[in-house]
Each structure stands twice: as C-alpha cells, then as structure tokens.
Amino acid sequence: MRILFLTHGFNSLTQRLFIELTELGHEISIEFDIADAVSEEAVALFAPDLIVAPYLRRAIPESIWARHVCLVVHPGIVGDRGPSALDWAIQDGAETWGVTVLQANAEMDAGDIWAAETFPLRHASKSSLYRNEVTEAAVRAVLAAVERFARGNYEPRPLNTIDLPLQGGARPLLRQADRAIDWARDGTVAVLRKINAADGNPGVLDELFGQPCWLFDAHPCKQSGGVAAAAHSGKPGQIFGRNGSGLLRKTGDGVLRIGHVIRRDASHPFKLPAAAAFPAESAELPDMPCDWEEIGYQEADGVGFLRFDFYNGAMSTRQCEDLLAAYLQARARPTRVIVLLGGGDFWSNGIHLNLIEAADSPADESWRNINAIDDLARAILATDQQLTIAALRGNAGAGGAFLALAADRVWARRGVLLNPHYKNMGNLYGSEYWTYSLPRRVGRARANEIMQRRLPVGALQAQHAGLVDDCFGDLESFMPELRIRASALASSADYPEILAAKRLARAQAEAEKPLAAYREEKLAEMKRNFYGFDPSYHVARYHFVYKLPHAWTPRHLAQHRQSTVRPAEG
Ligand code: COA
Numbered sequence: 001m002r003i004l005f006l007t008h009g010f011n012s013l014t015q016r017l018f019i020e021l022t023e024l025g026h027e028i029s030i031e032f033d034i035a036d037a038v039s040e041e042a043v044a045l046f047a048p049d050l051i052v053a054p055y056l057r058r059a060i061p062e063s064i065w066a067r068h069v070c071l072v073v074h075p076g077i078v079g080d081r082g083p084s085a086l087d088w089a090i091q092d093g094a095e096t097w098g099v100t101v102l103q104a105n106a107e108m109d110a111g112d113i114w115a116a117e118t119f120p121l122r123h124a125s126k127s128s129l130y131r132n133e134v135t136e137a138a139v140r141a142v143l144a145a146v147e148r149f150a151r152g153n154y155e156p157r158p159l160n161t162i163d164l165p166l167q168g169g170a171r172p173l174l175r176q177a178d179r180a181i182d183w184a185r186d187g188t189v190a191v192l193r194k195i196n197a198a199d200g201n202p203g204v205l206d207e208l209f210g211q212p213c214w215l216f217d218a219h220p221c222k223q224s225g226g227v228a229a230a231a232h233s234g235k236p237g238q239i240f241g242r243n244g245s246g247l248l249r250k251t252g253d254g255v256l257r258i259g260h261v262i263r264r265d266a267s268h269p270f271k272l273p274a275a276a277a278f279p280a281e282s283a284e285l286p287d288m289p290c291d292w293e294e295i296g297y298q299e300a301d302g303v304g305f306l307r308f309d310f311y312n313g314a315m316s317t318r319q320c321e322d323l324l325a326a327y328l329q330a331r332a333r334p335t336r337v338i339v340l341l342g343g344g345d346f347w348s349n350g351i352h353l354n355l356i357e358a359a360d361s362p363a364d365e366s367w368r369n370i371n372a373i374d375d376l377a378r379a380i381l382a383t384d385q386q387l388t389i390a391a392l393r394g395n396a397g398a399g400g401a402f403l404a405l406a407a408d409r410v411w412a413r414r415g416v417l418l419n420p421h422y423k424n425m426g427n428l429y430g431s432e433y434w435t436y437s438l439p440r441r442v443g444r445a446r447a448n449e450i451m452q453r454r455l456p457v458g459a460l461q462a463q464h465a466g467l468v469d470d471c472f473g474d475l476e477s478f479m480p481e482l483r484i485r486a487s488a489l490a491s492s493a494d495y496p497e498i499l500a501a502k503r504l505a506r507a508q509a510e511a512e513k514p515l516a517a518y519r520e521e522k523l524a525e526m527k528r529n530f531y532g533f534d535p536s537y538h539v540a541r542y543h544f545v546y547k548l549p550h551a552w553t554p555r556h557l558a559q560h561r562q563s564t565v566r567p568a569e570g
Pocket of ligand 1: 355419
C-alpha cells in the first residue's frame, strides 16, 4: 500500500514505523503537519491508500479525514483522550498504560478503534517510556491496524460500544499549575512522578537558586554518608550538594539528583546539565557521591559491563573523558570481554550539541568534544587484551552510531534504530574513525551509500547490511540474553584464536594505514566544519538545539515531493 505519514516530526516512533512498514513492502512518504494546506497538497500528490499519524500536534483537517482513512496513534489506553495522555498516567501513578490506534474524525481522540495494546507502566521518565514501551506497543498496534485495513473487511469499533476494565477518559492539557512541586509537602515519590511526567518536554517549572527554570532528569539518591548528613540538616527544597553535573536537592522525605534544567531567564534557553546552567552557584557546592551515577561498571564470568547512561545519549567533552578513564580501568581488569552498554534509552548520540551551543566558542568546544570522543574510539579500537562488544539496548545516532562500530562486535536489541550518518547536522563530515571501521564492515561502496542516505536503519536491516553482527531480544529479554552470550564468548574454546586473529588484523591494518592517519584526515575536514567559511554545521546545530519548527518536510522524507522544486531551493 501507499501510506502517507502525517506527523509533527520524524521522531523515534515515526522512524520505527517507517522501517517496520517499509520492511513489510509498503511505500511510505512523509509530510510534517505544518499547515492544513500543506497536508492537503501532500495527500493530492501522493494519493495514499492509507494515512497514518504517528505523532500529531494538530488535528487532521476534515478535508482529509472525510475522504481518507487516517489512523492516529494515541499514547493512551482505550477511552483516554487529550493532549497529555502519558503525562497524566505517570503523574497519577497508573500501573498499566497503553497505545490506541483510532480513526480520525471530528472529535480529537474519539474516533473508531482499529487496534489497542497495553503494557505495565514502569517507574521511569516520559521520554524513556515513549522510546521503549510506548514505541513497542505502538508498533504492534499500528501493524495490526494496517493489516486489518488491508484485509478490507474489518469494522473498527466505535468507542462507545467498548466496555473494558481499563477505561480512560477525556483529560485536559496537564498545565504547569498541575505539575507544580510543593517541596515542603511532596515526598521523593511525588516529586519524581511530577518530573518524570514532564521529561523531556515541557519540564516542571520551578526555581533553582531563586531563578525560574524547568526541571528534568531526576533520580532518587539513597541517604548515606555525606548525602545523609547534609540532607538531614537541610530544609525540603534546599540544594545542598552537587553530584558531577547534577544538583542534590532535598524533598519532603529524601534526596533527588536533578540532572538537567532549562533556565527561563538565561541567554541559553535550552536544556543543559544543571551545574552547567548555574556554574557560579554550583561551584560553591560540595561534590558528593550518590548511588546513581552516569557511568557504572560490573563484572561477571570474565565479562566487564560498562554502562554509560548519558541523558539523551549526548556525550560532552567531560563525559567522554570520564568514560575513557572508566574504559581504561575496565581494560586493565583481568577480563576476557568488555561490553559497552551505553544507556537504557540511547546507546549514544555523539557529541553534546547543547553544551557546544552554550560554550563561549562553539567551534572550540566542538573541536574539544570531537577529539575527546575520538580518544575514546581509539582506546576501544586499540584494545588488545579483550574482545569488545557494543551492546545497543537503545538507539544510536550520528557519532554515537560510529562509536559503536569501534567495538569488535555490535549486538543490538530488536527494535533499536541506528542513524548512521552525519549529513543532517549541516553536512558534518564526522570523525570517530568511521572511515576505518565502516568500510571494514560493509565495504567502501556500501559505506558511501549509508553515509549519503540520511535515513534511520532498523537493527535487523543493520544486521543485513553488516553494521550490526547480531540482533536479538526485546525490552525484557535483551539484557539476560546479552549476559549469556557475552559469557559464552568469554568462555568459548576458540576465544584465544579469536583474540589472536583480532590482534593480527589490527596490526596488519595499522601497518597499511595507521589509525592516526584516519583521524587526521577526518579532523582536517571537521576543522572546516567548525572554523571554515561555510557555517552550515553551526546553523543546523542552532536549529536543533533551539528546536526551531520545520518550515517544510525534508525532501528525502517527502517522497511525493521528489519531482517538485520549491522556489526557495532553486
Ligand atoms: N546533543 C545534545 N542533545 C541531543 C543530541 C546531541 N548529540 N542528540 C539528541 N539530543 C537530544 C534532543 O535534543 C532531544 O532533546 P529533548 O529531551 O529536549 O527532547 C533528545 O535528545 C531526543 O532526541 P530526538 O531528536 O527527539 O530523538 P529521536 O530519537 O527522534 O532522534 C537522533 C535521534 C539521533 C536522530 C537525533 O536526536 C539527532 O539527529 N541528534 C543529533 C546527532 C548529531 O548530529 N550529533 C552530533 C554529531 S556526532
């Protein structure tokens, strides 16, 4: 079928559905819901059999839904209606939540139901739930709905005929007044729910150091050691310490680490690590260990597991340096395999564009950051005492996707997405030794194709292309299966031969062309991106960090516009 996506953006769920439906043989084209007239034009140009709206911020106009079946993905259980579905569920502490696929009609979220799925609501942030449970449920529901539509004889069920135990209801927009934290009264669980319900957008409007700001990325901390002593004497709401780039704040009955904020008053009105948003105030605070850390290391059965849970997968210069130090420590351990676990939501998305944007010299900070991530990639590539595995529990994009290729093996959870290209960020050349690792895996011709394509690749597709070596498990089974496979590799009879072959291959490759030469070549190009006369990277980064709305759908997504030329584009 020809399926048109009407969507606010090409976000992770939209990307995943694009991949799943394309793999089933459907022809997909995409239009951003910028204005009714633009959507109408897209429908006229593409003449779709079916319209799917994975991520809408505006209602579909009657001129479209009256003539075409439009399936809208609503991140709520059957009967739930309104623009803050997931937010309310998290804030209210619901135990089960779901995704419903309904047919667009005159009333928002009240159309006939084509498919619905439910899942247990994990205690996690909205963005984490959206990228994991919601996405998986949405994929199941959309595939079922599309299959039912294609069959031709399916009657979607009107909402008022459904009697389910999990009946939701119409709920208004969750306003900042509903999200407000009462620090004197709210305990850790209540504050955490509020911040989780607003993460990564819009955040909870609050105050830090007397300045209005939106809070994101909260983690509870156990009260022990210095944290316990400092928290004991403080008042609820008080910030009494720092933990790396996060701030430690007392609640009614415990302690939270606030990781990220957006200051309302500042010259940088975008998300930053809390300590970076308040540098002077944070410098006065004692740095205290806390039981939640971005980087963690564990060992089992001769395997070292290095976790790096960087918010949004963005890796700043300091985070790259810290991770390199942790990696070198892991490398010094008597293990046989090192598993690079990334974070639960993202494996990595490359250099930290927000911190770069906020720096006095974004060009200098870009340079420092790319060198720091390159140092890490080189340490992984040069590991000669262990086999290394990049284990992608979550998505990886741009430099993060290429960092993964520095490992000997890349294993991915089924459903993970890779965006192995840099071009969307102002034609960035990219580094992370990709000109070494990518062609070695997929060949030169395919490597060029991947870099030019600018589209996400699903884990299975990536395995077929040679980007990923193995693809297994789902949200629940990936980690246990990973442990079994990694320890099997560590204890396999042919481990010594595999390691010896790896050392030999590296030595031969080094003799042919040293890693330093690959790095030098790419960094010379990156220097042009950062300091040259073409400001495309700086402009693209500004657009990305400030989340400027799209003026039109990029041509590589809007298949139906491939042959039409906009006047502005010449
Ligand atoms: N630096 C800073 N923030 C980043 C980031 C980066 N490299 N990559 C992603 N983010 C942030 C986004 O701003 C967004 O923030 P939010 O919490 O305020 O909404 C969040 O991570 C999720 O990103 P989003 O774009 O909504 O996720 P997605 O799954 O739809 O798309 C990517 C994933 C990787 C395709 C997209 O985020 C991207 O293009 N990132 C930039 C990658 C890049 O160019 N890195 C630099 C070159 S190495």
